[in-house]
Amino acid sequence: xxxxxxxxxxxxxxxxxxxxxxxxxxxxxxxxxxxxxxxxxxxxxxxxxxxxxxxxxxxxxxxxxxxxxxxxxxxxxxxxxxxxxxxxxxxxxxxxxxxxxxxxxxxxxxxxxxxxxxxxxxxxxxxxxxxxxxxxxxxxxxxxxxxxxxxxxxxxxxxxxxxxxxxxxxxxxxxxxxxxxxxxxxxxxxxxxxxxxxxxxxxxxxxxxxxxxxxxxxxxxxxxxxxxxxxxxxxxxxxxxxxxxxxxxxxxxxxxxxxxxxxxxxxxxxxxxxxxxxxxxxxxxxxxxxxxxxxxxxxxxxxxxxxxxxxxxxxxxxxxxxxxxxxxxxxxxxxxxxxxxxxxxxxxxxxxxxxxxxxxxxxxxxxxxxxxxxxxxxxxxxxxxxxxxxxxxxxxxxxxxxxxxxxxxxxxxxxxxxxxxxxxxxxxxxxxxxxxxxxxxxxxxxxxxxxxxxxxxxxxxxxxxxxxxxxxxxxxxxxxxxxxxxxxxxxxxxxxxxxxxxxxxxxxxx
Numbered sequence: 001x002x003x004x005x006x007x008x009x010x011x012x013x014x015x016x017x018x019x020x021x022x023x024x025x026x027x028x029x030x031x032x033x034x035x036x037x038x039x040x041x042x043x044x045x046x047x048x049x050x051x052x053x054x055x056x057x058x059x060x061x062x063x064x065x066x067x068x069x070x071x072x073x074x075x076x077x078x079x080x081x082x083x084x085x086x087x088x089x090x091x092x093x094x095x096x097x098x099x100x101x102x103x104x105x106x107x108x109x110x111x112x113x114x115x116x117x118x119x120x121x122x123x124x125x126x127x128x129x130x131x132x133x134x135x136x137x138x139x140x141x142x143x144x145x146x147x148x149x150x151x152x153x154x155x156x157x158x159x160x161x162x163x164x165x166x167x168x169x170x171x172x173x174x175x176x177x178x179x180x181x182x183x184x185x186x187x188x189x190x191x192x193x194x195x196x197x198x199x200x201x202x203x204x205x206x207x208x209x210x211x212x213x214x215x216x217x218x219x220x221x222x223x224x225x226x227x228x229x230x231x232x233x234x235x236x237x238x239x240x241x242x243x244x245x246x247x248x249x250x251x252x253x254x255x256x257x258x259x260x261x262x263x264x265x266x267x268x269x270x271x272x273x274x275x276x277x278x279x280x281x282x283x284x285x286x287x288x289x290x291x292x293x294x295x296x297x298x299x300x301x302x303x304x305x306x307x308x309x310x311x312x313x314x315x316x317x318x319x320x321x322x323x324x325x326x327x328x329x330x331x332x333x334x335x336x337x338x339x340x341x342x343x344x345x346x347x348x349x350x351x352x353x354x355x356x357x358x359x360x361x362x363x364x365x366x367x368x369x370x371x372x373x374x375x376x377x378x379x380x381x382x383x384x385x386x387x388x389x390x391x392x393x394x395x396x397x398x399x400x401x402x403x404x405x406x407x408x409x410x411x412x413x414x415x416x417x418x419x420x421x422x423x424x425x426x427x428x429x430x431x432x433x434x435x436x437x438x439x440x441x442x443x444x445x446x447x448x449x450x451x452x453x454x455x456x457x458x459x460x461x462x463x464x465x466x467x468x469x470x471x472x473x474x475x476x477x478x479x480x481x482x483x484x485x486x487x488x489x490x491x492x493x494x495x496x497x498x499x500x501x502x503x504x505x506x507x508x509x510x
Contacts, residue, residue, distance in 0.1 A: 006131050007123045011155050019186050020158050022218065026128060032411035032449070038219065040160035040190030043092045059089045060097030063133075064105060071113045083127050091132035091165070098133070099140060115141055123152045131156060132165045139169025144176055157183040163191025167198045177202055185209070188218040196224050201231040211237060212250045215257055225257025225266050235272040238279035248287040255280050256296050259303045267303075274309050281318040288322055291331055291347040297322050298354050329357060336362040339369075349377055360384055367391065371398050375423035382430035392438045395427050401444035408489050409449025421450060428456035432463025436476060446482055451492045458483075458498045471505030 006026060013024055030036040063082050070078035086094065102109065114137065121134025135153060143149040157166030163183060170179035177200050184195035196214050201207040211232030215224045228234070234254055237243060243251065255276065258267040267273045277300065288297060301319040304312050328351075335341070335348035336359055345366075352359045364387060367378045371394055378395070382388050399420050406416070414421040428445050431438040438460075445457030461479060465472050473480040483499050490496040 032415045044190035056093045060094040064101035086129040091129040135165040144173030160189040160191035164194040192217045221257035222260035295347045405444045405447025431460040435464040
């Protein structure tokens with residue numbers, strides 16, 4: 001049990017507003033060939049499975065046994081064994097069975113010493129799984145009035161990886177809902193999702209906060225759409241004849257989150273779906289004034305086009321009424337031309353595409369002014385053959401292609417020049433439609449340590465072979481030789497197979 005205490009690390013990084021920096025993480029930086037996850041994603045987001053119930057029970061039984069031995073003999077070796085087991089299994093898999101084992105053995109355990117063990121594990125451990133276990137042990141006892149325990153649990157809860165355990169532990173205390181409310185207001189990622197899901201709307205203050213501030217989060221608003229609609233009293237707010245501008249903003253977020261049922265249940269499970277959409281459109285006629293609002297209306301229209309709600313036609317008609325205001329076209333073009341706000345730029349470009357509004361010249365100016373910043377939008381310009389060559393030349397001139405082609409690797413992302421590699425990711429697929437253009441870009445992709453970029457370069461060349469109806473060797477001897485060179489050192493088997501087909505004159509079906 002050596003190393004710096006996680007509690008102290010977190011406490012020392014809390015900012016003046018009582019939060020952790022948005023990029024704070026206890027994890028060591030990942031290597032370019034390792035996948036990284038946002039804090040709290042694996043436990044809170046259900047990424048991957050966990051140990052099977054049989055293994056979890058076995059490991060939990062062993063941990064409970066070690067706890068009992070430690071409480072009796074106070075030997076550090078028992079804690080070291082616990083750490084080894086729980087680090088291997090992960091806390092989430094074994095916490096509940098550990099609790100069950102403790103309840104069965106409570107007559108044979110010194111409960112005060114168990115509380116002290118939980119507190120020590122939570123406050124002084126350097127292993128995050130031991131901290132999780134310690135927090136969970138504190139939740140077995142009525143400790144919500146203990147200031148020391150509150151300080152530790154609240155502080156640890158600020159880190160998204162630990163919010164779930166802190167919220168669950170606190171929810172078992174008589175004042176637990178107040179603690180969970182305190183936590184929910186100070187986290188933004190997976191921690192906020194976990195806290196709001198466990199927050200009970202016991203007071204007007206809590207309900208109002210859920211309605212106004214509960215849904216937006218740093219992961220995906222859809223995760224909290226239905227929760228906030230139900231707990232925050234969305235339908236009651238919509239039934240009022242008027243609402244302030246801030247409330248309209250938050251209500252719009254919830255409505256939009258409800259429509260996105262990709263990750264979780266949403267509007268299809270909301271009892272007031274039909275009425276809520278009708279009432280929202282009534283408010284939107286007065287309150288929808290910016291491009292974000294317009295984007296929400298477009299999302300409602302898209303949803304309603306495939307909807308089976310009885311009032312589908314009425315809602316679609318109201319969408320069209322709002323969308324037909326010519327001021328929106330002015331706002332869209334102004335946002336792209338002025339480029340004052342990145343989010344408005346996105347809403348403008350996305351809305352223009354969905355409304356078939358020509359923004360080609362404005363978008364081209366933005367890309368020319370800052371090709372790295374706006375590379376994701378450059379992809380849209382490739383549909384215009386008259387300017388595709390200009391865009392290709394632009395990126396061949398501004399990207400440090402030699403540095404980017406730094407050699408073979410199995411990277412998921414580049415460890416240097418990440419923005420520049422991001423540009424290449426957007427440009428390479430578009431080159432499939434333009435044989436013999438962007439050769440420098442493709443060579444850089446083939447020489448990239450990022451496996452994805454080598455694959456995209458091969459796909460572009462496959463597009464050339466398919467379009468020209470002849471082998472790559474005849475289209476570009478230069479790139480054929482480059483593929484031969486890379487093939488000999490390629491370490492990804494699938495990429496190597498793609499290169500082999502190119503060398504044999506075949507192309508990859510899209």
